[in-house]
Amino acid sequence: MLLSSGLCLVTGATGFVGAAVARALLGSGQKVRVLARPDSDRGNLEGLAVDIAEGSLDDPKSLAAAVADCRYLFHVAADYRLWVPDPAAMFRVNVEGTRELMLAALAAGVERIVYTSSVAVLGNLRGGIADEATPSRAEDMIGPYKLSKFQAEAVVAELIAERGLPAVIVNPSTPIGPGDIKPTPTGRMIVEAARGRMPAFVDTGLNVAHVDDVALGHLLAARSGQIGRRYVLGGENMTLAEILGEVARITGRRAPKLRIPHAAILPFAAGAQALARMTRREPFATVDGVRMARKKMFFSSTRAIEELGYAARPARLAIADAIVWFRVKGYLR
Numbered sequence: 001m002l003l004s005s006g007l008c009l010v011t012g013a014t015g016f017v018g019a020a021v022a023r024a025l026l027g028s029g030q031k032v033r034v035l036a037r038p039d040s041d042r043g044n045l046e047g048l049a050v051d052i053a054e055g056s057l058d059d060p061k062s063l064a065a066a067v068a069d070c071r072y073l074f075h076v077a078a079d080y081r082l083w084v085p086d087p088a089a090m091f092r093v094n095v096e097g098t099r100e101l102m103l104a105a106l107a108a109g110v111e112r113i114v115y116t117s118s119v120a121v122l123g124n125l126r127g128g129i130a131d132e133a134t135p136s137r138a139e140d141m142i143g144p145y146k147l148s149k150f151q152a153e154a155v156v157a158e159l160i161a162e163r164g165l166p167a168v169i170v171n172p173s174t175p176i177g178p179g180d181i182k183p184t185p186t187g188r189m190i191v192e193a194a195r196g197r198m199p200a201f202v203d204t205g206l207n208v209a210h211v212d213d214v215a216l217g218h219l220l221a222a223r224s225g226q227i228g229r230r231y232v233l234g235g236e237n238m239t240l241a242e243i244l245g246e247v248a249r250i251t252g253r254r255a256p257k258l259r260i261p262h263a264a265i266l267p268f269a270a271g272a273q274a275l276a277r278m279t280r281r282e283p284f285a286t287v288d289g290v291r292m293a294r295k296k297m298f299f300s301s302t303r304a305i306e307e308l309g310y311a312a313r314p315a316r317l318a319i320a321d322a323i324v325w326f327r328v329k330g331y332l333r
Contacts, residue, residue, distance in 0.1 A: 006071025020215035057097025168225030173234035177211035205296030209235030
């Protein structure tokens with residue numbers, strides 16, 4: 001057992017990373033309660049012995065009831081989309097929802113909190129590998145998602161400093177693996193590549209980690225993390241060409257060879273967003289996504305490895321597990 005026994009609340013457990021955290025906690029012998037909206041897809045909770053507290057991050061009364069009697073809180077929930085028709089709704093969930101949940105946890109006397117931030121809020125080193133100490137500013141955040149996560153982490157840091165919030169911050173990189181039910185933007189890319197629908201790529205890169213390793217990193221942070229300290233939970237730095245090449249190898253397809261300049265993608269992304277505003281459906285390509293792709297999102301997990309005992313398996317195993325799950329669930333038809 002990684003943690004002392006006690007009731008754990010996991011937000012976002014109907015989603016990708018949150019479900020993996022719930023599974024990791026159950027596997028370590030913990031009692032788990034999850035916060036779930038009444039209308040949420042609960043497919044990721046099937047077969048899990050969890051207590052469900054119905055509520056949402058924009059309903060403070062439901063948050064107080066959810067954290068009651070909990071020893072640990074894993075706040076994983078977030079609105080993760082690279083395009084939204086109403087950015088204000090994303091800020092209400094990611095920023096104000098986080099504030100309300102942290103205040104509820106303080107009032108309930110929660111002993112330890114792990115807040116799931118993102119490497120998206122960290123600085124970026126052109127041509128280099130960034131870490132927790134790489135400086136960043138609000139004006140560096142591209143798009144509402146990154147800015148909302150930047151502001152949410154600032155809320156947590158402020159409450160740690162001013163109210164003694166017992167929180168550790170983890171910054172996952174790009175989780176890949178089973179359970180990507182929505183799927184995430186990265187999961188959508190894996191699906192399209194596995195279906196042979198990505199004939200070209202742009203010159204960018206990501207830090208790829210198996211979602212189950214990221215989940216275990218949350219437990220390690222709860223056990224050994226320093227209050228107020230950030231920990232990157234990452235894996236292997238890979239170019240997009242390498243990721244797509246691995247997908248092609250696993251699926252028996254031909255890897256794309258055509259590299260497209262970022263500038264050539266922008267008109268397509270702008271058109272996709274214009275269509276999305278009419279259909280209200282998330283576009284596959286976004287202007288913010290293309291802007292972010294101009295820099296390789298490469299990160300180091302050295303701090304988590306040395307201070308938490310974090311470890312990450314090879315990225316090819318994460319990609320393989322994701323493809324198996326997507327195939328079984330019918331995403332690749």
